[in-house]
Amino acid sequence: MTIVAGPRSRELAAEMAEASGQKLIVPEHKRFPDGEAYFRIPDDLEGEVVLVQNAFPDGGIVELLVLADLIKSRGAEYVHLLVPYLGYARQDKSFTPGEAVSSGTIIRHISRSVDALATIDIHSPSVLDNSDVPAQNIYPAKSFADFLNDMDVVLAPDEGAKHRAEAVAEHLDKPWDHLVKVRLDDQHVVMEPKGLDVSGMSVAIVDDIISTGGTIARASEQLRSQGATRVVAVCTHGLFSGNAFDRMSTCDGVHSTRTLMSEASSIPIGAELSRRILGSG
Numbered sequence: 001m002t003i004v005a006g007p008r009s010r011e012l013a014a015e016m017a018e019a020s021g022q023k024l025i026v027p028e029h030k031r032f033p034d035g036e037a038y039f040r041i042p043d044d045l046e047g048e049v050v051l052v053q054n055a056f057p058d059g060g061i062v063e064l065l066v067l068a069d070l071i072k073s074r075g076a077e078y079v080h081l082l083v084p085y086l087g088y089a090r091q092d093k094s095f096t097p098g099e100a101v102s103s104g105t106i107i108r109h110i111s112r113s114v115d116a117l118a119t120i121d122i123h124s125p126s127v128l129d130n131s132d133v134p135a136q137n138i139y140p141a142k143s144f145a146d147f148l149n150d151m152d153v154v155l156a157p158d159e160g161a162k163h164r165a166e167a168v169a170e171h172l173d174k175p176w177d178h179l180v181k182v183r184l185d186d187q188h189v190v191m192e193p194k195g196l197d198v199s200g201m202s203v204a205i206v207d208d209i210i211s212t213g214g215t216i217a218r219a220s221e222q223l224r225s226q227g228a229t230r231v232v233a234v235c236t237h238g239l240f241s242g243n244a245f246d247r248m249s250t251c252d253g254v255h256s257t258r259t260l261m262s263e264a265s266s267i268p269i270g271a272e273l274s275r276r277i278l279g280s281g
């Protein structure tokens with residue numbers, strides 16, 4: 001088996017190759033003067049190949065399509081595509097009549113280029129029903145648990161995200177909960193754990209995406225005012241737009257995986273991904 005590192009996911013592909021001992025190929029890549037992408041894979045390929053490439057931002061989608069075809073033309077018999085961060089995944093319904101359901105469009109097109117598809121912690125797993133080939137959503141709960149092994153409790157920022165807190169806490173054998181909004185009066189709303197008392201506890205907040213940091217900033221301020229001694233926020237995909245890190249300064253730590261690269265990309269998931277996709281590592 002061979003892992004091919006697309007230009008948008010080089011770090012994660014390298015992490016998987018190191019964890020699994022599989023061969024890593026980094027295609028030759030440059031931009032033509034007009035900005036279009038050039039790729040070359042000098043090596044012949046055979047058997048199963050895993051292409052790791054984000055479909056984000058938009059240019060990543062074109063690169064992914066070109067690379068998937070190139071890998072087949074170099075001799076691969078089976079192309080397993082891992083899209084760590086699937087762009088457009090949050091546009092999963094028409095919120096206003098006439099709006100594009102972009103996630104379905106993207107999945108349909110990229111799945112036609114490969115034999116199997118996997119992604120990591122997709123916003124809405126039902127989007128994968130649009131795939132023409134077998135599609136898998138992976139939540140690397142064990143990796144998050146290993147990273148958070150000194151925390152007392154695991155919290156999700158809302159009820160819709162509670163499956164993440166539950167999955168991580170199960171590996172840790174620690175309590176978990178999710179935050180709810182409680183209205184105190186006409187003017188004031190607080191966020192607090194549905195059932196747990198966090199006073200004196202070190203609390204991990206787990207989310208899929210951190211974008212502006214607003215969700216984590218609110219949660220962390222509230223947890224501190226309820227007596228939490230330490231608040232660490234982790235997410236799968238760190239977009240960290242604008243002044244997100246400043247907004248989250250009440251956290252003792254903010255960390256993400258390497259699905260998107262930033263100064264906070266410090267949670268290793270390569271070994272777990274390799275086990276679940278390649279069966280090794």
Ligand code: R5P
Pocket residue numbers: 157161207208209210211212213214215216
């Ligand atoms: C919401 O559905 C997501 O799970 C995240 O909580 C959200 O995307 C975080 O966004 P922000 O960092 O802008 O609050």
